[in-house]
Amino acid sequence: MEWFNVGRIVNTHGIRGEVRVLSTTDFEEERFAVGNRLAAFKKDDKKPTWVTIESVRRHKNFILLTFEGMDNINMVEPFKEGLLKVTKDQMTDDLLQENEFFFHEIIGCEIVSEEGEKIGVVSDILQTGANDVWVVKGAKKEHYIPYIEDIVKEINVDDKRIVIHVMDGLL
Structure with missing residues (x-):
């Protein structure tokens, strides 16, 4: 189970x-x-x-x-x-609103830039009050990606793939 x-x-x-x-x-x-x-x-x-x-x-x-x-x-x-x-x-989906996901659906997703560059995999989610922050394990270091509209562009939980816009200073 x-x-x-x-x-x-x-x-x-x-x-x-x-x-x-x-x-x-x-x-x-x-x-x-x-x-x-x-x-x-x-x-x-x-x-x-x-x-x-x-x-x-x-x-x-x-x-x-x-x-x-x-x-x-x-x-x-x-x-x-x-x-x-x-x-x-x-865990019923009726708890979720549009563009909301369960933590277990996001953790394990691969993060890629809009250009297709692999950044890492979501290993944890921090709740800050303002917005969630995804902890992403990269090849060399850990990144902190805020779950905000300006950054997160596409989420596909079925394919475990998330596309983000990499702003200056984000990585």
């Missing part, structure tokens, strides 16, 4: 079973909605525990979640430093 990360459980919070989650999804409202099911992977564990979200609230830069049937710290402590994931079936 193919899994996709939506959050990392960085710690517990209080004694009533809350976990502190660092989100790794653009769709927090949908992924962390009350009643939603997620696969919780304990640190270094390959088999998930399915959990249903009972409550959700924001606290500073974190999302605080409780899971149904886990109402004290002892029940959620084993999930500390674990991951929250969804399956490919849970």
Whole structure:
């Protein structure tokens, strides 16, 4: 089964079973909605525990979640430093608007210039607030490409190929 990360459980919070989650999804409202099911992977564990979200609230830069049937710290402590994931079936395209993509569709794409010069492959995506920045592993060094209209000209996730306009100072 193919899994996709939506959050990392960085710690517990209080004694009533809350976990502190660092989100790794653009769709927090949908992924962390009350009643939603997620696969919780304990640190270094390959088999998930399915959990249903009972409550959700924001606290500073974190999302605080409780899971149904886990109402004290002892029940959620084993999930500390674990991951929250969804399956490919849970990732529906109706969450996306035009010219939006899931991270897993962009990561692994080859970046080429409008002239056809190979620049590298997207290895990570940084969320800055203003726009996403793609980390691109080139042959000799790493590049940071902002996902903005002036730079990204064409995205073909089926062929894993992205064409960009190389502005002065970008590379």
